[in-house]
Amino acid sequence: MKKSIVLFSLILAFTNCKNKSETNETSEPVETIEGKVSTGLLEVGCYTYTGNNSSITFEITDINKSIIGSLNYHLAEKDANMGTFEGLLIDDVLLGDYTFESEGVSSRREVIFKLTNGQLFEGYGEMDEEGICFANTDHVTFTSTMPLTKTDCTK
Template identity: 50%
Template sequence: MKKLTLILFLSFLVFSCKTKEEKQTEDSSPETATEIAEETPAPPLEIGCYAYDANGHKISFEITDVSEMVLGNLDYALKEKDANTGTFAGKLQDSVLIGSYTFASEGMESTREVAFLVKDGQLIEGYGELDETGTAFKNKNDLSFSSSMPLSKTDCDSEM
């Protein structure tokens, strides 16, 4: 009985050592450039045009530069509201684009903070409580990205 137990123990020990060596050999193989490229996610935001056009609401956002700063032209034409045409300058952090929207409406120039969540090739506008001036978010961590008007990537030739 002791011999049988000893033989089983030694068999188990030898088998487990071989499995461990095989795993180390497989894990230590160098990654190829193709494997690294496949693991690297594509940039979440691309230069180009994003738009929403339904139910009398039109929003167009042409992103002209995606580097340290994200720059573009942003236009709103919401049903039963005055149209706003302006420029955007902001930063992208963790798939959230936050920046200043400087626009002209009713002959006046104004600036307000806007935010978009970049998700699945769309820009979803974020909303949150504004500060005393009504032009900036009180707490950027409490934004809600539940807009029913997502901007989808579109051809820039199809102007709104």
């Protein structure tokens, strides 16, 4: 029953994305405690990467039925992207929509992170024809050389 609820919630959250892979039948469902999603080691707060003239800041502001926060990319020799994130954590994979602005233009795309040893590693893979959603989340690789590590949030 829990697996059905989680699957239905995931489908609802990402109705704009087509051809999603099915949930792995061997994985355990996300446990709920008093209506909140159990997120294991994922915590409210900031996860950052700084190096090679680049920085990424992911501030998780709410962990409830979905994960909500702000996500900002300042990558060397690229335009800065600043926006919001809303998604779900299933097992150790955080998948969600990133709505952002870059050079005054609003855009949306799907982003995915894997939580490993308290760090978030961004995943990369083939995107759909519009370049918004992953063609198949089973084929995403988490080879990012820019891991986000839990840090103090500074304003």
